[in-house]
Amino acid sequence: MTHRPRKGVWLVGWDPEDEDAWERYGRRLARRNLVLSVLGEHIGFSVWTLWSVLVLFMSPDIGLGFDAGDKFLLVATPTVVGALLRLPYGFAVTRYGGRDWTVFATGILLVPTLLALYFVQRPGTPLWVFLIVAALSGVGGGNFASSMTNITALYPQRHQGWALGLNAGGGNLGVAAVQLVGLTVISVAGRTHPSYVAAACAPVIVLVALLAAWRMDNVDAVRAAPGTQREAARDQDTWWISLLYIGTFGSFIGYGFAFGLVLQNEFDAGPVDAVGYTFLGPLLGSVARPLGGLLADRLGGARVTFWNFLGMGAGTLLLLGAAEADSFALFVAGFTALFVLSGIGNGSTYKMIPAVFAGRAREEIAAGQDADAAFARARRLSGAVIAIAGAVGALGGAAIDIAFSLSYADGSGSGAPAFLAFLGYYVLCMVLIRAVHLRRRPVGHTAPADRAEAASHV
Structure with missing residues (x-):
């Protein structure tokens, strides 16, 4: 990238590892795209988690008296x-580029948002209609993978922990934002106007789509060679990291969807109390995600993720104790700690992806392969693994919601069986990191961040 890439449908010749070009203009271009990527991902998360707020409004008061199992579904x-x-x-x-796909993926969020706005205050609407609308809201969850893949191509490897953490953290804030909107609606208009929550999302969607069309870029570095996802799917590291991401992001998004319902079932909290406490955890967890990426840049992704899972296990034990003692305050504090730790773990786990493939690229270069080709392949594989790990991790969130549904299904009002299952998984993740990543032979690095990553054997 010896000269500024040509502006057009695609920016051609983008190479973020070219330090001179990065300092002259690359940093500014990447930052502009990062800001808009965060906005697109943010509203995507808000629409994706919209129903975590709407279900708290559903009651016989507005003609929608569904039971706990229906709401968890x-x-x-x-x-x-x-x-x-x-x-x-x-x-x-x-295939379509960061700008073009962001415009489409943001604009399509209007469909589930407007449908929710229409149906959520129509008394007597059957459950199956809401399930279809909720399923359409799932398009917001896909934005994460496209956004993260795009940012991986825009930033040099030495800055990817911070950039990916900031991108994902800003997007994750959409969970807290929509819950804060729900709290505002309840405080101002009362518990009988859930449609106002959906109405607040619609103008933001339009604004973000227009900004992305105006200021984002398509860059050729994001293009993946045919079969890149298949190649990534055959790599065992893809699945080890995906299992870890179930524990971190699966916890964050699963708890984000379920927290309000858990408070209602565990402590008989009303909608005002449930919404009032649910936004704090996702807010802090989102803010903590860039911190996880930054710590991983300096200390190594595997090391940070290992200690993070240890903390999540301790937090889960605290929840079990709080539930046994019937302590609402301690329970909320424990859940908030889990959100923060899951956010840190999200950032550190994702940093492991480019680190693993950059380490392999250095090994290939040492064996005589072309440096540019080796690092280009590493970036493409990193983007593919981000999409796979993101998909698998999000399925972990669904597993958490289902575990809560089964735990409360017997009418006991206790989520202890679900929390014990989560505790077991966190221990499994610690064993996995120790066996697969912390036992690897270090790869020789030169940059300080890379040496730290090698020290953690990632």
Whole structure:
């Protein structure tokens, strides 16, 4: 990238590893695209998690008296759809470009938003209609994969932990934002106007789509060679990292969808209390995600993720104790800690992806392969793995919602069986990191961040 890429349908010749060009103009171009990518992902998360707020309004007061099982099903449905869409979304951005795909993926969010606005205050609407609308809201979950794949191509490897963490954290804030909107609606208009929550999303969707069309770029570096996702799917590291991401992002999004319902079932909290506490955890967890990426840049992704899972296990034990003691305050504090830790783990786990493939590229270069080709392949594979891991991790969120549904199904009002299952999975993730990543022989690096990553054997 010895000269500024030509402006047009695609920016040609983009190479973020060219330090001179990066300092002259690359950093500014990447930052502009990052800001708009965050906005697109943010509203995508808001629409994806819209039903985590709408179900808290559903009561006989507005002619929608669904039981706990129905409500958990409504929040699990968009989780599953969003997870399944992450693979095609991750591929689509490599074909259509960051700008074009962001415009489309943002604009299409109007469909489930307007449908929710129409149906959510129509008394007597059957459950199956809401399930269809909730499933359509799942398109918001796909935005994460396309956005992260695009940012991976825009930033040099040495800055990807920070950039990916900021991109994902800003997007994750959409969970807290829509819950804060729900709290505002309840406080101002009362608990009988859920349609106002959906109405607040619609103008934001239009604004973000227009900004993306105006200021984002398509860059050729994001293009993936045919079969890149298949190649990534055959790589065992893809699946090890995906299993870890179930524990981090699966926890974040699963808890984000279910927290309000858990408070209602565990402590008989009313809609005002449930919504009032649910936004804080996702807010702090989103803010913590860039911190996880930054810590991973400095200390190594595997090391940070290992200690993070240890903390999540301790937080889960705290929840079990709080539920046994019937302590609402301690329960909320424990859940908030889990949100923060899941956010840190999201950032550190995703940093492991480019680090693993960059390490392989250096090994290939040491064996005599062309440096540009090796690092270009590493970036393409990193983007494909981000889409796969994001899809698998989001399915973990659906598993959490289903676990809660089964746990509360017996009418005992206790989520202890679900929390014990989560605790077991966190321990499994610690064993996996120790066995697969922390036991690897370090690869020789030169940059300080790379040496730290090698010290963690990633």
